[in-house]
Amino acid sequence: MGRTVGIMVVLSGLCFLPCCSLRHYILVTQPKTWEDAQSYCRSTYTNLATVQTENQLAELNQLIGSDPSVWIGLSAHTEAWRWSLENQDYYGRGEADFRMWKAEEPNGDGYYKVCVAMSAVGTWMDQLCIQTFSFICYNAGTQDSSSGFILVNESMSWTNAQQYCRLHHTDLASVRNQAENDRMTTMLQHEYTWIGLYRDSWKWSDGSPLTVSNWDLDNPPSATSIGICVVSKFGKWKSRDCRSQSNFACFVEPAVRKQVVQVWLEKSDSSVDMEDLKDDLLQQRLKEHGLNTGVQLRWVEHPDGKVFQKKTSGTEEEKICTPK
Structure with missing residues (x-):
């Protein structure tokens, strides 16, 4: 038995x-400033609308439809340039602040071009992070730090290059001094090559990372000072003064x-x-x-x-x- x-x-x-969904978007047709819209969404639902996947972006665009101006939960913050490799033990005094900008760089439209590439002659320029270039990774643990630099001759966006370096090595390469910059310059084989410097300027109101974007490339976002927020206009994202008033989209999660x-x-x-x-x-x-x-x-x-x-x-x- x-x-x-x-x-x-x-x-x-x-x-x-x-019918249960992980995220549900709500369109609120009560024009408010971005800050007031954020407060409303946080008190009534979860937060201003954020997107982390292409499916969520499609759902949000379908909800907004033909509304010409809808706040979403993205805004610009004044941030310093920083290295992808965040281990502070790697940098000596002042080394994290070493820069080798080309004349008149960085010259991106405010907070739009926020990733950095090294030119063939060793000077740096800000670039659109979605551009695809070769890149230099760094391997920790080598006695001579300069021997830990690895040139990867594959064209990737800055984010994909960062993921590749973190998976196969340690991180995208930081440049701490002139000697390291000269060493990397001798390795370059293309006009532009990604290094690990970036500026994390656009932030979602719920603190989640900006993994999906839908900027209007015919009218790039301008964020030359703090107080710039983002509206979705016919499915494309545009920057706007946070003090102006627009309808807005919230989201709620069960x-x-x-x-x-x-x-x-x-x-x-x-x-x-x-x-x-x-x-x-x-x-x-x-x-x-x-x-x-x-x-x-x-x-x-x-x-x-x-x-x-x-x-x-x-x-x-x-x-x-x-x-x-």
Whole structure:
């Protein structure tokens, strides 16, 4: 005769309704300044609209439609240039501030061109981060720091180059002094080559990173001073004085739900170790309930460190516990 064993599963962020979305946008047709719109969204919903994926950008554009001017949660901040490699132990006194700008650089339109490339003669220029150039990575741990520079002859955007360097090496290269700048110059094979200097000027109101953008390239954003915010106009982003008034878009995210589900299983083969099968059973439960996105499952362990316990009393039934 088979034995029954009790198992418990925690479901986090569970959403059974097909209409449930991870993010929902709301268009508010009450013209306000950017700051007042932000306050309204934070008090009534979650925050001014932010986007982190192309799908979210498409949803927001569909909501805005033909509205000619809608605040979104992006604004410019006065920030100093900084290196991608943030380990302060790498820089000696004043080395993080070494610059080798070409004459009249940086000359980007305010906060628009915020990534830096080295020219073939070793001078620096600000560039659009979406441009694709070769780049120089840095490997930490080498005795001679200059020997840790690696030229990568692949054309990538600055962000993709940063990701590549962090995955395969340490980071995009910092330039701490004239000797290192001269060393890198001898390595260059193209007109422009990315280095690790950038200016993180545009920020979402909820603090999330700017991973997706949709600037109107025919009218680049200008942020020559603090107090510049962003509107979406027919799906394209434009800079505007934060003190002007526009309709605005908010977003709201549903609260994460946590449920404890207690299930009784019958084991027909006493030689089977259920602990060895717990991961497979977890995946099976996902498939049975059609749960694949926005859901995290984990076992609740008993004090002895095990998931499964022999049933000693009670009826064989599935119990849904109060969410906690």
